Amino acid sequence: MQFKEKDPQAVAHSISADQPSIQDDFTILDGFYHAPTVLTLFTKNHKYAYEDAAMMGENIMLAAHFLGIDACYIGRTDEVFATEYGMEMRRKWGVPDDMAAVSNILLGYLEGPAPHDKPRKPVRIIRV
Numbered sequence: 789m790q791f792k793e794k795d796p797q798a799v800a801h802s803i804s805a806d807q808p809s810i811q812d813d814f815t816i817l818d819g820f821y822h823a824p825t826v827l828t829l830f831t832k833n834h835k836y837a838y839e840d841a842a843m844m845g846e847n848i849m850l851a852a853h854f855l856g857i858d859a860c861y862i863g864r865t866d867e868v869f870a871t872e873y874g875m876e877m878r879r880k881w882g883v884p885d886d887m888a889a890v891s892n893i894l895l896g897y898l899e900g901p902a903p904h905d906k907p908r909k910p911v912r913i914i915r916v
Contacts, residue, residue: 819862820862820892820894821860821894822896823860823894823895823896824895824896825894825895825896826892826893826894826895827848827892827893827894827895828865828869828889828891828892829841829844829845829865829889829890829891829892829893830883830887830888830889830890831844831887831888831890832886832887832888833886833887833888837888837890838890838891840890841890841891842861842890842891845861845891845893848893849861849893852893852895857895857896857897858895858896858897858898859893859894859895860893860894861891861892861893862891862892862893862894863890863891865889865890865891865892866888866889866890868889869889874889
């Protein structure tokens with residue numbers, strides 16, 4: 789959506805050279821990476837809505853891992869559900885107006901090797 793009517797090379801910015809996302813690589817046309825199952829997490833729209841959804845998402849991902857299912861957390865869901873299409877989906881699904889769309893959890897099975905861990909940047913870690 790961000791590249792509509794624009795030159796993707798001109799508006800793209802790098803988030804991760806090692807593990808590109810839809811923000812990094814304009815050839816990725818599916819923001820859900822073809823996951824067979826996408827869960828959208830909604831919470832009551834309040835001060836800790838994002839934190840609540842992150843904790844729900846973490847528990848879902850831990851349970852999926854235990855069952856041998858791969859999972860990926862995708863944020864910025866509120867922006868998607870603020871669009872005309874997103875509002876239409878909310879109505880179709882019967883989501884109350886006081887619920888905030890906070891994140892998506894993708895579930896499926898990994899194709900190919902797992903991504904490698906990124907090296908930690910020493911200046912970002914403070915050991916006490």
